[in-house]
Amino acid sequence: MAQELAGKVAIITGGASGIGRATVELFVKEGAKVVLADIDATQGEALAAQLGTSVRFKRCDVGDATQIQELVEFAISTFGGLHIMFNNAGISGAMHARFLDDDLKDFQKVIGINLYGSMIGAQCAARHMSKNGGGVIINNASIAGILAGQALITYRTSKAALIHFSKSIAIDLAEYGIRVICLAPGHIRTPLTSFAPPGTSPEVAERVKKAVGDVFDSNQPLKRQGSPEDVANAVLFIASDKAAQITGIVMPIDGGITTGDPVNH
């Protein structure tokens, strides 16, 4: 069978874990050359070594504009171009903090990585793509950017802004053949949603996982928690030429959570 991404070069930020990792693995299988970018060099280098010459690791903190610019230049000089930019790296911020407990440092960190990191990534990629026949920019928001709630307020705010940013640049960049899609994953089982900080005993971690999993499962029409592979499959389609007519959308991958009233799910 033909590979969906043969001849394409992609950058995937936050590629060492969770959704990013599953996407790196799938993209390589589908013939892409991938620059795996992450702040975690140990995990990132190990994964790149495991996947072979189609993948190169580049350490990058997406909270730093200079490092993002260098990342894009690295992809172009290493693999000869850039067709797909997946701005995926993100952090939740303090999991259980209430708004009154947050401070300016928390706001700046979460907004800096989740929103500015994706904006700068999109701009650096678009500057190249606009002069080289177009491309695809995929930003990873969240259903937390669609649904308001008491917890994770700065996270929700960063993702809501990322959704609006994505729609706006989809219009602005369309004339260059650049498509922009924003993902809104639901509850995906990754380290981000383990809710068990380092040092938690295995018994407690298991209990928390089960409790969280149960809540997630019963809260969505499809009654199963999504996997990183579920999201990677959606990213593959959106990044491929099969999605050539799709831009400016927000794509929930959430088992139906955002369809309506959770009481009736």
Ligand code: NAD
């Ligand atoms: P994860 O924690 O498994 O992976 C995140 C990766 O990003 C890690 O490898 C981490 O080292 C890297 N990273 C963190 N800060 C970074 C920085 N400053 N620069 C570069 N890399 C950095 O998390 P995940 O669940 O796979 O999340 C990936 C994206 O998906 C995030 O943007 C997250 O907000 C979004 N998302 C996740 C879920 C979910 O339920 N897991 C739901 C909706 C949206």
